[in-house]
Amino acid sequence: PIMTGQAGLDQAAGFIQGLPILTSHPAIWGQGVAKGWQAMLFPKTFARLVVDNAADFQEMAAHGLLPGDVEFFKSMEKGQGISLDVLKNFQWTKGLPGTPKVEQAREFWGLLVQQVYGRGAAAYNTFLAFIRLQLWQALKGRKGFMGGGWIQEPDELAAHIRNLTGGLESRALGVGADRRALESWLLYSPKYFRSTLALAYDATQLQTHRGREAFRSLAQLGVATTGVYMLTGKAMGRDWEEIKDGLNPLKGKEFLSYKVNGDWIGLGSMMRATTQMMAGIVAISAS
Secondary structure (H helix, E strand, O other): OHHHHHHOOOOOHHHOOOHHHHHHOHHHHHHHHHHHHHHHHOOOHHHHHHHHOHHHHHHHHHOOOOOOOOHHHHHHOOOOOOOHHHHHHOHHHOOOOOOHHHHHHHHHHHHHHHHHHHHHHHHHHHHHHHHHHHHHHHHOOOEOOOOOEOOOOHHHHHHHHHHHOOOOOHHHHOOOHHHHHHHHHHOOOHHHHHHHHHHHHHOOOOOOHHHHHHHHHHHHHHHHHHHHHHHHHHHOOOOHHHHHHOOOHHHHHHOOEEEEOOEEEEOOOHHHHHHHHHHHHHHHHHO
């Protein structure tokens, strides 16, 4: 419920699941963000997108690439914590007298929950569905980076897009229901976390086309992130020594951050956390 509350109207998908797309395919990213906001205003946008591109979505699904299914909103389903039906029906007032004020409160609360979480889920799903569709259409017949291509490797393309957009399903990896439930309590987004690790691992497999594409995407993201961090530091009047210290992933919260009014403020995302984790592993191995 807490996770869902944070995600309700927070249109941050472009800077979470869509962050690698921002630097590797900026045009698709921009169109996807626009589609997400359109779905926030008109929730039927998602259904229309799927219907209008049914053949492509069927082909994608056949290779394990689903259009949406954002786990941030899973806690609102029946059997997944506090369900949307419970909230909409205001069921904790069940023992109260059926006065007009209680009925009005129930009606108002149901409308509020439906509008906030219904529109939030539609926007997130539409953003993900759109960028996955566009990537699938753009890449499946294209010659790849450093040679090769996806045309003979649809399963590999689907896996690459899943990892690139935070869609690696834990269930598909054989993770049991109990462990998935535990991960949902411990991690804000287990699916996104697994996808980020998988993308980082793929980037080490340069002998494969999927690995080369993952490496290219992460390299572009790294260059862009570093550039934004350095330019921001210069614009804030920070000296080179402070900027250089912030480029060290072993610096903890100082990594890609600047101290402002006593707080460390900087670039976030799972990509940043993964970079720090990998740097820490390398440092421990080398010591």
